Amino acid sequence: MRFQLKQYDSEAVIFDSASGDTHYLAPLALTLFQLYGEFPGLPRNDLLNVLARHSIEPGLPLDTQIDEALDGLRKAGLLRHE
Amino acid sequence: MKLKQLSPTDLRERLCDAGIWLRTGPFSLRICSSIPSVAEGLTDLYGQFEVRDQRDSFADFHVSVNSPSLLRRWIRPQVDFVFDGQLPFKPLPLDQAYPMLEWGLNWCVSMHAHQYLIIHAAVVEKNGRAAILPAPPGSGKSTLTAALILSGWRLLSDELTLIDRKTGLIHPLPRPVSLKNQSIPVIRAFSGDKAFINRPSHDTAKGTVAHMRPPKESVRRQHEPAQPAWVIFPEWVAGAATELAPRSAAQTFMFLAQNAFNYSHLGADGFRVGTQLIGQVDCYDFAYSQLDEAVRAFDQLADTPPQLRAV
Numbered sequence: 001m002r003f004q005l006k007q008y009d010s011e012a013v014i015f016d017s018a019s020g021d022t023h024y025l026a027p028l029a030l031t032l033f034q035l036y037g038e039f040p041g042l043p044r045n046d047l048l049n050v051l052a053r054h055s056i057e058p059g060l061p062l063d064t065q066i067d068e069a070l071d072g073l074r075k076a077g078l079l080r081h082e
Numbered sequence: 083m084k085l086k087q088l089s090p091t092d093l094r095e096r097l098c099d100a101g102i103w104l105r106t107g108p109f110s111l112r113i114c115s116s117i118p119s120v121a122e123g124l125t126d127l128y129g130q131f132e133v134r135d136q137r138d139s140f141a142d143f144h145v146s147v148n149s150p151s152l153l154r155r156w157i158r159p160q161v162d163f164v165f166d167g168q169l170p171f172k173p174l175p176l177d178q179a180y181p182m183l184e185w186g187l188n189w190c191v192s193m194h195a196h197q198y199l200i201i202h203a204a205v206v207e208k209n210g211r212a213a214i215l216p217a218p219p220g221s222g223k224s225t226l227t228a229a230l231i232l233s234g235w236r237l238l239s240d241e242l243t244l245i246d247r248k249t250g251l252i253h254p255l256p257r258p259v260s261l262k263n264q265s266i267p268v269i270r271a272f273s274g275d276k277a278f279i280n281r282p283s284h285d286t287a288k289g290t291v292a293h294m295r296p297p298k299e300s301v302r303r304q305h306e307p308a309q310p311a312w313v314i315f316p317e318w319v320a321g322a323a324t325e326l327a328p329r330s331a332a333q334t335f336m337f338l339a340q341n342a343f344n345y346s347h348l349g350a351d352g353f354r355v356g357t358q359l360i361g362q363v364d365c366y367d368f369a370y371s372q373l374d375e376a377v378r379a380f381d382q383l384a385d386t387p388p389q390l391r392a393v
Contacts, residue, residue, distance in 0.1 A: 004350065004353055004354075006335075006353075006357040006360075006361075008330070008331035008332045008335075008360065009331070009332075011330060011331070011332035011333070012332055013332050013335045013336060013339075013353075013357065015350060015353035017349075017350055020346065020349055022336070022339050022345075022353060024332055024333060024335075024336045025332070
């Protein structure tokens with residue numbers, strides 16, 4: 001298995017055996033990583049519907065937070081089935 | 083035989099000749115040096131350590147601290163640290179010969195002892211539970227470590243936390259505690275006459291450096307591993323109230339991974355050992371300004387019964 005994930009409450013750390021890198025996943029990034037792992041190709045609207053049920057950090061709009069988190073996951077090489 | 087049982091002449095002769103074989107934690111060292119301040123430092127700080135006979139001793143690390151050339155004994159005298167015939171560092175001024183030995187020994191362990199996950203952190207133990215104290219330089223980690231071991235905590239290490247990859251236990255490496263700059267007078271004042279701190283070396287890369295002798299009891303128990311219980315990030319803040327605040331386990335893991343000497347080298351097993359460690363500890367940020375209050379806070383933590391954890 002390429003990824004080893006260890007979850008602590010709503011956060012996680014993940015080891016990528018392909019790169020040898022370890023990454024920290026904040027709550028939203030963890031949720032996105034799990035969602036895209038379970039539902040590859042999940043449409044944006046469905047994603048927004050699912051995330052509306054999660055508690056998201058106050059501040060930036062949800063769309064922006066999602067884009068930033070997805071960008072982080074892509075840069076880390078953690079998003080394969082977007 | 084303990085090192086303190088050697089006469090100064092005998093120690094110097096051995097150091098100049100075949101060297102002395104010392105056992106410190108899980109490692110045996112062979113040390114050679116013709117530098118008087120190295121012999122002095124070893125006498126001052128390693129008196130309680132076992133010295134072995136060269137005929138029946140294996141050494142994990144063969145090291146020496148000596149002048150690089152005859153010329154350098156007289157003109158701007160310098161010393162080299164040699165490990166297995168190699169020079170891992172540039173020479174340092176003669177006055178820094180003893181700290182160079184300590185730094186070199188840290189390097190030997192951190193670069194080679196991959197049977198452990200090695201984290202750059204102090205670690206102390208009380209009531210069978212160990213507190214790992216990682217922190218950036220200048221955070222007061224060594225000062226707090228020194229105060230804790232002067233107050234009944236057992237020193238496992240002031241610099242290198244050795245996590246056994248098989249058992250998850252922490253193996254002691256109770257060598258002298260490195261004190262820098264202001265922490266030297268602070269610990270002298272805190273300890274009264276309880277601590278022995280050796281002659282400082284000035285103008286090192288870390289400023290003024292001195293070493294505190296490890297407590298006798300910590301050396302006596304240097305082969306007794308401990309169960310990790312806490313990861314605590316100390317920070318000395320002028321005027322701050324003593325405060326222990328929970329911190330994110332995942333972020334603590336990331337800090338430890340980034341501050342481990344061999345996490346990348348161990349790959350997936352480093353991740354396994356690190357996550358196993360985080361799974362069995364409580365993680366805190368710790369702000370303090372008064373050492374005696376800081377020690378009381380740690381004592382309260384050690385006196386609190388451990389809580390059951392979900393597996």
